[in-house]
Amino acid sequence: MSRQLGALAAAHLHDRRRSVWAWGIPLGLMSAFIVAIFPSVETSISKAVQGYPQGLKEAFGIGELSNVEQYLHAEMLSLIVPLALGYLAVRAVASGLTGAAETGRLDVVLSAPVSRTRLVAAGFLATAAELALVLLVTGILTALGSLLSGAGLAAGPAVEGFANVWPLALLFAGLGIVAAGFSLRTSVVTGSVAGVLVAMYVLDLVGRLDPDLSGVRYLSVFKYYGNAIEEGIDPLAFAGVTTAACLLAALGAWLFERRDLAA
């Protein structure tokens, strides 16, 4: 049973191998660039930030930008990396379900003694691994950028900052599986979940900007994302979001098991 799950997950990851580089390298180079330019822009950035409205700083989690970790969070980890990885997660998980249905692969695999639940589980596990690998590539390139520029990025906080993106992105993989329980069209699944991803980000932003609307932040996973590069990973939030992602995947598997896989 576990051999079959492993084989399916390995095949999924193998099919997605290019995506690790296609997403990890651009994100890593961008992060490396941000880190590398910090020493030369440090003074001017600090002055500029002092002039920002307080609400804006709170909304985007911008505190003092007096060190490279704060700058990396403000420029990459508060917006670009989580949104990119969230979108990658739904694309990755959809490729093994709706993408496989579109290419005919699903019919062939499900002609073998493979349960749909196991197929979904394999796709979810492979996506979790793919996200971790993309974050690893991004993190390594960022560290190289720091090393070459002498920016002095602290390894521990940087690892926590990148690792904290993983459960958030995985949650969107879970949502992608739920969406595949309703539609076998990749464009519908990726489009709808990408919409939820952006909506959640906006809800969190609105909640931060207007204290009267702070309650809407509970509808967004970004509320539990925090600022791990400066404050460390919140173990409860990390475990909670990971659990929510797994529960969504389980719900998606249940829906997928019951739906018709029409030609």
Next chain:
Amino acid sequence: MIETEALTKRYGGHRGIEDVTFSVRPGEVFGFLGPNGAGKTTTIRTLLDLIHPTAGSARLFGLDSRRDSVAIRARLGNLPGDFGFGRETPGREALQLLARVRGVDGTARAEELAARFRADLDRPLGQLSRGNRQKIGLILATFHRPELLILDEPTGGLDPLMQEEFLALVAEERDRGCAVFLSSHELDEVQRVCDRVGIVRGGRLIAVERMADLLGKARRRFTVELADPDGAERLRSLPGVEDLAADGSRVSFSAGGDLDAVVRELAGHHVVDLEATHPSLEEVFLGYYDEGEEER
């Protein structure tokens, strides 16, 4: 091997299949014949639990097609109508994955089949023609020596030589005790390899016949060139002969049922040329509809 009972699938208000009841015995090649859109693929997808029936039931190997789907699929091989596995995946990768999930050690049988069908397992499927992809699909469906083979329009895109090889493979599978469920819209293909045939149209199974009976009922078209033009008139009076037209020494007519009298009559003439044309699928269907009308 397969037993369906009033198997029905509706898609909202749209028809899929309606009250389809048939059985396939061990070691039998069962043809499932019908035009495109008749419900052949819907029936197959229901048997494989890819879609769930609206009503009725299907049992394969005595197991319920829904509840025991995984156990059923361990014992069968399936070739979808338009086989695909991803454009960039070579056949060998697909084969290795299926061997692992099926728990099959070694792929020697698959290599044998690849050599026999001259299939390229190392090129990405997206670079192969439909016929060459279909060969890979056939290998994936048969390499584990299943007890039941389900083939949906299997020869689409295959060249005539490979079609022959395919029909030989089906016969070999039957000889080793494998049941074959072969869906097709080609009467010739079904006729050459099937023991029995189910005819499906408009989502309904309108007949299940032994192949010989089906062909006996179907009218064939004959064109004969006789050295003696007077022979045409005697042919006209034979039982089962219709639509006879004579153009000099060339006579054409249709005949159904027992052809013995026609053959005997022709044997009394000097036959210069003889051509017999099998009926098209539509003509077979028309035969059934005419029969139904008469019964009413």
